[in-house]
Amino acid sequence: MSSKNFAKVFIDDTTGKALDCLYKMAKEYCGSNKKEAEKYMKYLIKTVIKVGILYRNNRLNDTELHAADQFRKKFQTTCMIVVSFYEVDYSFDKNYLSQMLLECNSLLLQIIQNHLTQKSIDRANNLFQFFGSADFLEAVFKKDSNHRGNLKILVDCVNKMMDDGTL
Numbered sequence: 001m002s003s004k005n006f007a008k009v010f011i012d013d014t015t016g017k018a019l020d021c022l023y024k025m026a027k028e029y030c031g032s033n034k035k036e037a038e039k040y041m042k043y044l045i046k047t048v049i050k051v052g053i054l055y056r057n058n059r060l061n062d063t064e065l066h067a068a069d070q071f072r073k074k075f076q077t078t079c080m081i082v083v084s085f086y087e088v089d090y091s092f093d094k095n096y097l098s099q100m101l102l103e104c105n106s107l108l109l110q111i112i113q114n115h116l117t118q119k120s121i122d123r124a125n126n127l128f129q130f131f132g133s134a135d136f137l138e139a140v141f142k143k144d145s146n147h148r149g150n151l152k153i154l155v156d157c158v159n160k161m162m163d164d165g166t167l
Contacts, residue, residue, distance in 0.1 A: 012166070018157035019044070021150040026130070028146055029139050040130050043123040051108070054115050067110035074104050079158045079167060085141060086155045092141045094134045101132030 011019070019041065027037035051068075054060055060068060078100040085092040105128035112121060130136060140147045161167035 014157050014160050014164070015166070018154055018161070021154040021157070022131075024150045025140055025147045025154075029136055040127060043127045047108075047112075047120070047124045047127060050116055050120060051111060054112070059115060060111065064111050064114070067107050071104060071107035071111060074100065074107060076162070076167060078104060079162065083155050083158055086151055089143075094137045094141070097137055098132050098134050101128055104128065105132065 022044070023037055023041045026040050027034060030036040055068065078097070081097060081100060085097065105125065108124055108128075109121065112124060116124075139145060140151055145151070158167065
């Protein structure tokens with residue numbers, strides 16, 4: 001079973017569709033470099049799973065739980081901003097969105113720094129450096145971008161996940 005099919009066993013269709021869109025945008029941004037895009041998706045999935053395991057097994061102290069709650073709120077806000085930037089013409093601000101993702105990264109590091117290896121921490125940093133880079137965000141949100149179709153699907157998925165309470 002491929003990694004993609006294996007991962008889809010554990011996630012719902014909407015999340016799977018969102019991950020597919022992120023993968024396609026990463027692949028296109030990397031010049032159709034499939035291995036590079038797959039690397040970032042693997043980092044994303046590994047990081048989410050590890051944080052979920054830490055949380056579900058009550059491994060986080062009060063400070064880390066507070067950081068996790070702040071991360072959840074900041075990430076939800078960031079997702080709403082992505083939706084807004086897509087839906088409202090001329091509202092996109094790459095520096096603002098990049099800063100929001102940087103703040104999410106900082107909160108995530110507060111959660112994982114005492115639990116995960118340096119390699120896992122580096123993966124999380126690489127994720128946010130890639131998806132939060134101003135160049136990537138600019139490429140994705142440009143009006144004439146090749147990513148617009150995937151961005152629309154991603155925004156639809158984010159809206160559905162927010163409505164369902166899964167995000």
